[in-house]
Amino acid sequence: MSELKILEERKSFIQYGKNQSDGCGSLQCDSDSLSGAVSQRACVYCGARVVLNPITDAFHIVHGPIGCASYTWDIRGSLSSGSELFRNSFSTDLSEQDVVFGGEKKLGKAIEELVAKETPKVIFVYATCIVGVIGDDVDAVCKEAEAKYGIRVIPVKSPGFSGNKSYGYRMACDAIMTLIRPHTGPKKARSVNILGDFNLAGEMWIIQNYMKEIGIEVVSTITGDASYESLIKAPTASLNLVQCAGSMTYLAKQMESEMNIPFVKVSFFGIEDTSASILRVAEAVGTQENVNRAKALIRREEAKLKGFLESRIPRLTGKRAAIYVGGGFKAISLIRQFNAMGIKTVVVGTQTGKPEDYEIIGTLVDDDAVILDDANPTELELFMREKGADILVGGVKERPLAYKLGVAFCDHNHERKHALAGYEGVINFTNEINSSMNSPVWQYLQVPEFLTEEGEHE
Amino acid sequence: MLNLTPKEIADRKALTINPCKTCQPVGALYCALGVHKCMPHSHGSQGCVSYHRTFLTRHFKEPAIASTSSFTEGASVFGGGSNLKTGMKNVFDIYNPDIIAVHTTCLSETIGDDVGSYIMDFDMPEGKLAVHTNTPSYVGSHVTGFYNMMSGFIKYLAESTGTKNGKVGIFPGFVNPGDIRELKRLAGLMEMPYIMFPDQSGVMDSPMTGNYEMYPKGGTTIEEITALGDAKHVLALGMFTSTEPANVLDRKCKVPYDVLPLPMGIEGTDELLMKMAQLSGTEIPQALEDERGQLVDVMLDAHFYHHGKKVAIFGDPDTVLGLTALVLEMGMIPKYVVTGTPGEGFEIKAKEMFAKFGMEGCKAKAAADLFDLHQWIKNESVDLLIGSSYGKQIAKAEEIPFVRAGFPVLDRYAHSYFPIVGYKGALRLVELITNALLDHFDRTCADEDVDVVL
CATH class of the missing domain: 3.40.50.1980 (Nitrogenase molybdenum iron protein domain)
Known part of the structure; x- marks a missing residue:
């Protein structure tokens, strides 16, 4: 596979270990994909859509041609304890005529048809690529609908070309701010919002249970298992916990400056980070009582896991992992988790990592580990081979690539079917890693000699 | 729980709920994956191609490659010509396909990019090719995009030398590799020389070898698409998918065609086999x-x-x-x-x-x-x-x-x-x-x- 090439322009997005001696010292990241790259990365709309999608009782109308609605119909894997409305797909399905004469009227009519048969509390209207180009004033249509129907109709400015996926996260955060801004109220003591968990496989519920046990009230979950009513209470929390920093730091900062709610970054992936996060929350907003309860919870859960991990680790130690995930903070948690299993992370990349994330990553991996931003399949293949990775942690597009290379795989994205957060998540994650890496199917990858041509001649 | 659909039917003109189609580009992408050593290229925002690849990967559980022009704010104002040029150069440099198949998106269509002339102006590396088609997402569906891409390949590549090659072109429609393999088996049993176009078998069902091949063994070759121009006949399967490209080929190279339904069920398969028997002069074998x-x-x-x-x-x-x-x-x-x-x-x-x-x-x-x-x-x-x-x-x-x-x-x-x-x-x-x-x-x-x- 020596033919695999890395584009000159891509080289600044890739580094080995920490602090290279090339003078510039830092990895290029958070910029647009290169034209012509088979990028694994999505667009502004995608970023906005994945963040807002889990709001369970919202109507999400995708304003544009049908594709953007089709591709995002019920694929997020977010669970709901209430409404399942969000799992339907609503679109204006713009046609050629609309493109010529403008789609504003159709959008207004679509909202009217929706309001006629349902009683929505909030409608999000996503403006996709061509909406601005054909001159639709989505803001005006939304404003008019709000006045006419007395409900919230919030535009989400998400033309795909207007930046990268991270920019879409910001557009979603702006929409959330628009929704919650009018609802300020007195702060509740010992209460938090959880930002940036999307309740994939019920992960938000795991975190909520920890909070309940240590005596901290969860006011609002953003956006996993969120509803209109719970969201608008968000301004009354006294602290924001930011789990997915990539998508939600922007919102946390806005809430801090406008609503006076401080935030802490947390991660509930892996024992180390889960325990640290629980304790941190108790210390930040709780009393000594809350801290004691947190410590008791941590002691109990860590003890429970000890035996489990001891039985599994021998099968995992010495293996090599490659990580390619969305955000930098998740990558950091994964590296720590692998370290705890005795697995060395040899390749690590993210789609939307920030310079500070890559700095931390650099300190967690060996000097010869490959760190890369916005990787494409060729690069992933090259470095997984070069570093002899045994397992790749990634998303849907990376799965078949890993398998083709004979590398085990764990989905840490929308397609995860088991919760990977919290202490329960450690068990699931370890089991998934183990079952993929130690599947008997791998041994049949090698074609036995008697089946090959050489074998036949003998 | 998921049952939110009311029984009472109200008139809807503007709102689509739970679609039964998607947009043209993904069809064009799937079509292009059925051409050997071809890189499908999406001329639009980078999200489009990410969605299309995910869509295909989820269906086939296989890697689905495609590159993108990665439109930025600038491109949407000044046109995507330079993005396409850079994109194509990079694709040839790094991924080294034999051919790039460009399809447009709603964005590049709406801003009026003339992809045909961008390709004409492109400094093509020796021995390499590029084709394109227009796939505005606001017209038709993914099926439309599929046949538009077929027509694109035919318009650029099919040539009539004046001497027929005795082969029958089979346009299989928007089907799975398993279907294409079955159609090939039938043509084989009917002893009918054929050109299958497009042909995703061997591409989207490639075997596990421990190696990732960006361009697996399968796919219609460029030579075969060119040779469609000398085919004696075309069997266009699926009237809504294959009529248009058969028509394009007929107009360009005078290749007569029959439009048949997708050969599903008894009568549909009977009809296909009778047509194959006619074209090959072979009787339907006992096995069939x-x-x-x-x-x-x-x-x-x-x-x-x-x-x-x-x-x-x-x-x-x-x-x-x-x-x-x-x-x-x-x-x-x-x-x-x-x-x-x-x-x-x-x-x-x-x-x-x-x-x-x-x-x-x-x-x-x-x-x-x-x-x-x-x-x-x-x-x-x-x-x-x-x-x-x-x-x-x-x-x-x-x-x-x-x-x-x-x-x-x-x-x-x-x-x-x-x-x-x-x-x-x-x-x-x-x-x-x-x-x-x-x-x-x-x-x-x-x-x-x-x-x-x-």
Whole structure:
């Protein structure tokens, strides 16, 4: 596979270990994909859509041609304890005529048809690529609908070309701010919002249970298992916990400056980070009582896991992992988790990592580990081979690539079917890693000699 | 829980709920993956191609490659010419395909990019090629994009030398690799030299070797597409998918063609084989007669379970009509027949089929969505649902047995390796349908009705 090439322009997005001696010292990241790259990365709309999608009782109308609605119909894997409305797909399905004469009227009519048969509390209207180009004033249509129907109709400015996926996260955060801004109220003591968990496989519920046990009230979950009513209470929390920093730091900062709610970054992936996060929350907003309860919870859960991990680790130690995930903070948690299993992370990349994330990553991996931003399949293949990775942690597009290379795989994205957060998540994650890496199917990858041509001649 | 669809049907003109189609570019991308050593290239924002690759990867459980022009704010104002030029140069430099197949998106269409002239101005590396097609997402559906890309390849590459090569072009339609392999097997048994275009077999069903091949062994070669111009005839399978490219080839290279339905069910397969026999001058071999006989045998064995059962079918127009033909042959009632792809011909064709079998009270609708279908079912239920994975929610809400067929199937494995065309494909569908009905009966019947013999 020596033919695999890395584009000159891509080289600044890739580094080995920490602090290279090339003078510039830092990895290029958070910029647009290169034209012509088979990028694994999505667009502004995608970023906005994945963040807002889990709001369970919202109507999400995708304003544009049908594709953007089709591709995002019920694929997020977010669970709901209430409404399942969000799992339907609503679109204006713009046609050629609309493109010529403008789609504003159709959008207004679509909202009217929706309001006629349902009683929505909030409608999000996503403006996709061509909406601005054909001159639709989505803001005006939304404003008019709000006045006419007395409900919230919030535009989400998400033309795909207007930046990268991270920019879409910001557009979603702006929409959330628009929704919650009018609802300020007195702060509740010992209460938090959880930002940036999307309740994939019920992960938000795991975190909520920890909070309940240590005596901290969860006011609002953003956006996993969120509803209109719970969201608008968000301004009354006294602290924001930011789990997915990539998508939600922007919102946390806005809430801090406008609503006076401080935030802490947390991660509930892996024992180390889960325990640290629980304790941190108790210390930040709780009393000594809350801290004691947190410590008791941590002691109990860590003890429970000890035996489990001891039985599994021998099968995992010495293996090599490659990580390619969305955000930098998740990558950091994964590296720590692998370290705890005795697995060395040899390749690590993210789609939307920030310079500070890559700095931390650099300190967690060996000097010869490959760190890369916005990787494409060729690069992933090259470095997984070069570093002899045994397992790749990634998303849907990376799965078949890993398998083709004979590398085990764990989905840490929308397609995860088991919760990977919290202490329960450690068990699931370890089991998934183990079952993929130690599947008997791998041994049949090698074609036995008697089946090959050489074998036949003998 | 997922059952939010109200029974009362209200008029909807502007709002699409739960679509039964997607946009043109993904069809164009899938078509281009059926050409050997071809890199599909999406001329638009980077999100489009990410969605399309995800869509195809989820259906096939295979890598699906494509590059993108990665439009920025600037490109959307000043045009995407320089993005395409840089993109194509990078693709040739790093991924080294033999050919790049560019399709447009709603964005590049709306800003008016002239992709044809961008390609003409491009400094093409020696021995390399590029083709393009226009796939505005706001026209038609993914099926439209699929045949537009076929037409694009033909317009650029097919050549008539004046000497026929004796081959028959087979346009298989928007089908799975398993179907294409079956069509090839049939052509082989009929001793009919052919050019399959496009051909995703060997690309989207490539075997596990421990190596990742960006360009697997399969796919129609560039030489074969060129040679389509000298083909003696084309069999265009699926009137809504293959007519247009057959027409384009005929206009360019004077290659006559026949449009046949997707060969699903007995009559559809009969028709294809008779046409192949005519073209190859070979009689239909005993082996195929036996396959037909086996199919009829099984259909008779199980006909009590099928007869008079009402079926709802949704998906792409040609696949839906093929499934409709089969269920009619099985004695079932195609109560609702629905496609999201717009176009009048679909409803006319479906009604002809209803009439042929004396069916009354069956409904057909093009440019429909699954909310329509669900509401119809709420008002008068059916015994079986056939379609893509997105029927799952309806099937669960209404407790209807469900058979997955068509695009996309995201929640099952290995389906794309097996055909639904030909007698073999029909036999497989008969098994899937019968099992779905009987499994449902077994799961829901009273204890005293549980029977080991059915």
